[in-house]
Amino acid sequence: MNEERKKAVALSYDAALDAAPIVKAKGVGKVAEAIIAAARQHGVPIRQDPTLVELLGKVEINEMIPEELYALVAELFAFLYQLDQEAKGERAGKG
Numbered sequence: 001m002n003e004e005r006k007k008a009v010a011l012s013y014d015a016a017l018d019a020a021p022i023v024k025a026k027g028v029g030k031v032a033e034a035i036i037a038a039a040r041q042h043g044v045p046i047r048q049d050p051t052l053v054e055l056l057g058k059v060e061i062n063e064m065i066p067e068e069l070y071a072l073v074a075e076l077f078a079f080l081y082q083l084d085q086e087a088k089g090e091r092a093g094k095g
Helices: 032-043 050-056 065-093
Strands: 007-012 022-028
Touching: 022 032, 032 050, 032 065, 050 065
Parallel strands: none
Antiparallel strands: 007 022
């Protein structure tokens, strides 16, 4: 079985409440697939980044990400913000 197992990490961040993003879920294999399915079901954007998943996978659930990962996660959130803005623009154009 050479196929690499799927991995996933879910983050949450509320600037008003959290000092840094928090790992809310993580898993490998079927657990990762369930995390991804739940994200899709709730319209949460998904980004594939094996290196970032590997690093975030070392953080315990309900723990803030370490300072060393702030820049990488900030890039992720900027990407997600851009996707959100593009989606809002598309919805506004259809109305």
